[in-house]
Amino acid sequence: MSSDARAHGDGVSFGPIAIPGAQVFYETSQTFALVNLKPVVPGHVLVCPRRSTPKFTDLSDEEISDLWRTVAVIQRALEREHDTSSSTLAIQDGPLAGQTVPHVHVHVLPRRVGDFARNDDVYDDLERWNADGSKALDDDRPPRSAEEMRAEADALRALF
């Protein structure tokens, strides 16, 4: 699907959440990538299998391959865009690992010098982050506006 088609698409299902097409910036037959309501660092995006299932271990070999090949494509573009050669890649696979949306999602976070006081404070912020915004009251990061997310997705879509 072309970027233009995607920009006007019907969106995707991310667990129980309907994600507008305007927030989806990359798609393959089995994978999609979306911008965040509350990114932990600039460029923090999520890459997901199209099929909504909670566990990485539920995915087929084909889904696994497509998911992680897509992560590499997106990571390369994000590192160029954010002028870095380091990224954190993580799946919180199950509730005891901090998963809040029951749909496999790879966190891709371009890392920069000094982005966190201690390197892995990034993960504390992942913990507080919640895709559906339900932890907003516990969190001093305000959710972004739909317009801001659309603009970021448009900019990311143009990288591919």
Place this chain on the structure above:
Amino acid sequence: MSSDARAHGDGVSFGPIAIPGAQVFYETSQTFALVNLKPVVPGHVLVCPRRSTPKFTDLSDEEISDLWRTVAVIQRALEREHDTSSSTLAIQDGPLAGQTVPHVHVHVLPRRVGDFARNDDVYDDLERWNADGSKALDDDRPPRSAEEMRAEADALRALF
């Protein structure tokens, strides 16, 4: 290669570190898995492409597929063994993301109720963890003995 052959193999290269075959518990043509000198939780293992390269984005599509399909195989076995259905999966891809050994490695950590006071304290421990033991002075976890690591690898090898 059979488990028996592997148990008596010549080991693998993990960046600049020579890993004895006795610490490698699973291998495919393009991927190997090893036990840890300083596991953050019981069952914390590393899954690596056979080719020693620092960046996930350096891997070929075939290496990516084999790496992550192997992660799923190992994760399923570890979750059964540790009686959980949650795992943390992470790559610290580059020095600014906390990578200490310049060879792609997926951390696989079976998670249990109460294993960390805060769920994502697990990542603080990943940060202190260092495959070659060079941060031992900053770390209150003593490195494990070769015998202990061999015994764990033997037990893991028997799961497959």
